Amino acid sequence: MSPDFKDKVEALKAACEPLLEGNEGAVFDVAIEMGPGxxxxxxxxxxxxxxxxxxxxxxxxxxxxLIDFWATWCPPC
Numbered sequence: 001m002s003p004d005f006k007d008k009v010e011a012l013k014a015a016c017e018p019l020l021e022g023n024e025g026a027v028f029d030v031a032i033e034m035g036p037g038x039x040x041x042x043x044x045x046x047x048x049x050x051x052x053x054x055x056x057x058x059x060x061x062x063x064x065x066l067i068d069f070w071a072t073w074c075p076p077c
Contacts (some may be wrong), residue, residue: 006041009030012030012032014074016028040059042056042058043056
């Protein structure tokens with residue numbers, strides 16, 4: 001994600017926060033879709049399920065990652 005686009009996303013999040021004040025349970029988030037070849041910021045402090053040192057995922061040319069998120073409280077997961 002380009003630094004300029006990242007700044008715009010963060011500015012939008014900050015501008016929308018006041019809209020949620022007084023609305024208990026309301027949640028606001030911004031997501032972007034990345035396509036093939038898109039670079040991303042490193043994902044830091046990933047804890048392996050079986051223990052060990054924390055990992056960092058960084059973009060490397062030609063490398064493909066499949067990240068599967070799940071939770072024990074999520075029936076479809």
